[in-house]
Amino acid sequence: MTTPPAHPATSTLPNAGPPLELVWPGKYHPETHLRRQPITLQGTATDPHPHRHHHHAPPITPSTLAHGRFQHVLTAAIPENTADFIYADPPFATDRLHRTTTSTTTTDDTAYSDRWTLPDYLDFLDDLIALSYSRLAPDGILAVHVDHRASPYVRSLMQEHFGVVPGWGATHKQHSSPPVAAGGVFINELIWRYGLGNSRGGKYFLRKHDTIAVFAKSKDYYFDPPVGPASDAQKAKYCHIEDTGDGTQPPRRYMVSYGKKYYFKGGKRLDSILEIPSISPTARERTGYPTQKPLALLELLIRTFCKPGGLVIDPVAGCGTTAIAAARLDRPWIAIDQSPTAVDFARKRLVEHIGADHFDDVDYTSTPIVK
Numbered sequence: 001m002t003t004p005p006a007h008p009a010t011s012t013l014p015n016a017g018p019p020l021e022l023v024w025p026g027k028y029h030p031e032t033h034l035r036r037q038p039i040t041l042q043g044t045a046t047d048p049h050p051h052r053h054h055h056h057a058p059p060i061t062p063s064t065l066a067h068g069r070f071q072h073v074l075t076a077a078i079p080e081n082t083a084d085f086i087y088a089d090p091p092f093a094t095d096r097l098h099r100t101t102t103s104t105t106t107t108d109d110t111a112y113s114d115r116w117t118l119p120d121y122l123d124f125l126d127d128l129i130a131l132s133y134s135r136l137a138p139d140g141i142l143a144v145h146v147d148h149r150a151s152p153y154v155r156s157l158m159q160e161h162f163g164v165v166p167g168w169g170a171t172h173k174q175h176s177s178p179p180v181a182a183g184g185v186f187i188n189e190l191i192w193r194y195g196l197g198n199s200r201g202g203k204y205f206l207r208k209h210d211t212i213a214v215f216a217k218s219k220d221y222y223f224d225p226p227v228g229p230a231s232d233a234q235k236a237k238y239c240h241i242e243d244t245g246d247g248t249q250p251p252r253r254y255m256v257s258y259g260k261k262y263y264f265k266g267g268k269r270l271d272s273i274l275e276i277p278s279i280s281p282t283a284r285e286r287t288g289y290p291t292q293k294p295l296a297l298l299e300l301l302i303r304t305f306c307k308p309g310g311l312v313i314d315p316v317a318g319c320g321t322t323a324i325a326a327a328r329l330d331r332p333w334i335a336i337d338q339s340p341t342a343v344d345f346a347r348k349r350l351v352e353h354i355g356a357d358h359f360d361d362v363d364y365t366s367t368p369i370v371k
């Protein structure tokens, strides 16, 4: 941990990009000026002797549903530099108590509280981004999904922890926590345009999108270019369909020119606006857990940003959408949530989709907090 300057918000960092930093009450200690560290279980993310503490919380193995705070589970049970892709859809600071529309036998209808003071919320995001960064493999990717309320803070914190400001390049990482070599890369600001919902507006355009900020730890990150379905024009051109008929291969489109077959290799490259409908109230996919995201969105992100067989982690997993999408795409996964209701919903869903024998279920709620 390095000692920051007395007035971090106004200092100009040597060899840095613009002197840009999000500062909030509590980020720096008022007397020592030390930057806050993530709260963790059994030591900190920068613990010099992590092996000394792990005797009663062994590293968890994929694929696992973990009940507990991500601050604890990530530090106690997941080694640094291991995850290929981390997707986090944290509470958005909506000032609401989120309730389920259906209840389980073991929990009431409270899903989670989303009421915060701004400094507490920024501490939470800082922990989420710092600890996720430390758990990423050297070429791993973090995607953080929020809406207009939190997106400016998420971008600023990701820029700080990944050591990169889009358009300005690398920043000096002397204040980062934990300190890490620069080399981070901004990949995308994705707009998920969900279409449904939010149809009553005030004095503003209807708000119909969320924002997903995507950064990588290094420029060697995995990327499988996403393509959309065939357009009508492409369908007309590749008008023949080859189908083995036995279900072993998906049907393939092709065209014939001078007696030679040319197969359709995919639609247009997708752009950063993802048009995926949110889950309708009557859809089979809907579990009743509030803020559930569509499987189609998670499958697209995982296919694009996580190599085949790579480890996917969701530190704020809700009803387990990321886990199901990863399992469907044959990627191992770890899903963490502190809400008993979320874990109940996720467990039920995982049992239905992949079977009880294909994942572990671990409770981290009784492990002690070390500040």
Ligand SMILES: C[S@@+](CC[C@H](N)C(=O)[O-])C[C@H]1O[C@@H](n2cnc3c(N)ncnc32)[C@H](O)[C@@H]1O
Pocket: 068, 069, 070, 071, 089, 090, 091, 092, 111, 112, 289, 290, 291, 292, 293, 294, 315, 316, 317, 318, 319, 320, 321, 322, 336, 337, 338, 339, 342
């Ligand atoms: C927006 S929801 C995630 C929804 C999820 N993407 C889905 O599709 O179901 C955010 C989740 O973060 C969880 N959460 C909040 N603070 C947490 C913490 N410190 N550790 C783990 N989970 C937390 C909440 O319980 C809630 O389920």
